[in-house]
Amino acid sequence: MLDQTLYKWYSLEWFTPTAFKSFDWEFFFVLYAIPLVLLLFVMKWLIGSKIKQKLPVALPKKELSKHWTSYLRFIPNALMALALILLLTALARPQRTNEQVEQWSEGIDIALVIDISESMQIEDFKPNRLEAAKRTARTFIEGRQQDRIGLVIFSGDAYSLSPLTTDYELLYKFIEEEIDFNKIENRGTAIGSAIAVGTNRMRESEAASKVMILLSDGDNTAGNIDPITAAELAAAYDIKIYTIGIGKEGKVPFGKDFFGRPNYVENTLDETTLREIAKIGSGQFYRVSDNQALANVFGLIDEYEKAEIKETRYKNTTDFYAIYLSWGIVFFILYLLSKSTFISNILED
Known part of the structure; x- marks a missing residue:
């Protein structure tokens, strides 16, 4: 059983294998779409590298070097990918079910x-x-x-x-x-x-x-x-x-x-x-x-x-999709904010 502190939505423990193994998934098939999100961004990068705009620069090739800040341009896409993955996780409806069974006979x-x-x-x-x-x-x-x-x-x-x-x-x-x-x-x-x-x-x-x-x-x-x-x-x-x-x-x-x-x-x-x-x-x-x-x-x-054995079942189901939905919204907002900063690629956007 997970610690009660996990019920704070911002706890990073929600992303541990223990947390995911403890869930029942109402719509488990939705999780199969997560690899498609990753594939979508890989294809976007491959296609973009072929057709993106290029700025001619009249400099010798030996004087050209890639600065580490150029990798910051991947942050918006990473934030968007995380937001989509978390939204799909929320759509899969992670739940925990506590079922009690009472049996008795005359x-x-x-x-x-x-x-x-x-x-x-x-x-x-x-x-x-x-x-x-x-x-x-x-x-x-x-x-x-x-x-x-x-x-x-x-x-x-x-x-x-x-x-x-x-x-x-x-x-x-x-x-x-x-x-x-x-x-x-x-x-x-x-x-x-x-x-x-x-x-x-x-x-x-x-x-x-x-x-x-x-x-x-x-x-x-x-x-x-x-x-x-x-x-x-x-x-x-x-x-x-x-x-x-x-x-x-x-x-x-x-x-x-x-x-x-x-x-x-x-x-x-x-x-x-x-x-x-x-x-x-x-x-x-x-x-x-x-x-x-x-x-x-x-x-x-x-x-x-x-x-004759009589049976009464009590089923208590708790949804946890709001946790991942909240995280998805946070990463989507961060994505929107990143589009207005220097790390955005203005040649593409």
Whole structure:
């Protein structure tokens, strides 16, 4: 930023490279005419040297010498050239623009409801279902802005791990350190209770949009509230529910035997209930069978549930053409004065 003293029009700092680089030019193309001004005066001198009037002098050539004062005759032309260059600079409209941008969004409240039951240790996802879900949840959080996000975990019971917060670093810490298979002692899959806990977290929310993302790999086998009833309760609070069924059907690897060979167990998933929950919650149901599919689903939800970002721009533009116009007028006046002095070439003028 240039020093405030530059705002005095007569400061020579206006002609430094720093000053010119700080400008935006409204009519930058006008500056291309400046070389033409210089070319015009060069042509005037070349043509003038051929056709100008000459005064015959009857003196030997060896007695003729050029006095330094003869170069003063170039001053009027130099003053006129400077005046024209400065006027063109003023016409190009040098400006400085100070633009301020204010952005805000109403934000979305999102509850991530993650199944941590024993079956989430199955290794059809790498390294297992739960670790894949944790990594994807972290990536999802990283892509959000201004949204409050909460964490709910469940197996035989449901537990609110984190309230709705914009402290994403805290959420990352919870995901890495707090979500594991031993966090809840009771075994089973309490889908209805998990939805109820998530709803309880968001029921007093005043956000423009409230979203619950439920991720589970099994049937509802525990808890004290039916999943459909819990979904209807969430819908009453205008909470949209996305459900994700994780895992392949049929035999899936689960641990290894004494010889290091993978054990296989039969996997089942109550897809019908998860579909009905999503329907009641005006959301969508997804079935995923590998890490990439899970990441793709979270990517889709991320696109669907974007908060509208509003933007207000304040643009303050200051013109500085008057600086160069003033200098141009000064040099033009000096040109006119020089025409009335001894340095003017009376043979040409």
